[in-house]
Every structure is written in structure tokens, then in C-alpha cells.
Amino acid sequence: MAADEPLAETLVLIISELVTNAVVHTGSPAVLSIRLPECSGACPGTVRVEVTDSSARPPRPRHADGEETNGRGLELVEGLADRWGWQQESGGKQIWCELDHCVAGVEAVPSGEAVAFPA
Numbered sequence: 001m002a003a004d005e006p007l008a009e010t011l012v013l014i015i016s017e018l019v020t021n022a023v024v025h026t027g028s029p030a031v032l033s034i035r036l037p038e039c040s041g042a043c044p045g046t047v048r049v050e051v052t053d054s055s056a057r058p059p060r061p062r063h064a065d066g067e068e069t070n071g072r073g074l075e076l077v078e079g080l081a082d083r084w085g086w087q088q089e090s091g092g093k094q095i096w097c098e099l100d101h102c103v104a105g106v107e108a109v110p111s112g113e114a115v116a117f118p119a
Helices: 005-026 073-080
Strands: 031-035 047-053 083-089 092-099 115-118
Touching (some): 005 031, 005 047, 005 092
Antiparallel strands (some): 083 092
């Protein structure tokens, strides 16, 4: 069974925006975690993306005007994700978002475990 391409494309865009924001606004590396639903085949579930950075400053959503090339990251995340938010972490913060879909064709991750990728 093929992966859910629209979901995969949405995840790539969201991950790119969140990691880019973290690196640009902190000047430091970020940590990316993706939690996949435990499923077999196509099923409902929630994909959770978490990006942790070294800044305790809250995220500031902006609304870019016209031809501006910056200021669209969190606006895109808000428009594409079913939910998003942030929380303080020791030494920084974590920005997260959730998409209510299952990634078909991806090996299930045991519930509660995260797949982490250094950014």
C-alpha cells in the first residue's frame, strides 16, 4: 500500500517551517520528533510533530503582507495542522502540531515512543 502522499507533503512543509523557525530564531540546532499512530494499513490516527529549541521565548505568529517572504511559518502550520501549540521545556521550548491522519505504509511505532531526528 502506498503512503498517503498529501499527508506526507503536508508533513514535509510543516517540519520544514518549524525547524527553519527554530534555527533562524535561536541560531542553534533544533530537535525534531515525530510520533506516528500505531496502526496497520489505512486507519485513523494522529501524527504529532514536535520541534524543541533552546529559546524560552514564546513563538510569535505573524501575518505576512503581500510579497513578503518571511512571517508565514506559523501561519502555514496553523492552516495545515489540526492543532498546534507550544510549551516551556528545560532550557527552551517545544512547538508541536498534530494532524489527524494515519500514515499508511509506514511501519508502526509502539504507542508512546517517538522517532527522533536531529535537525
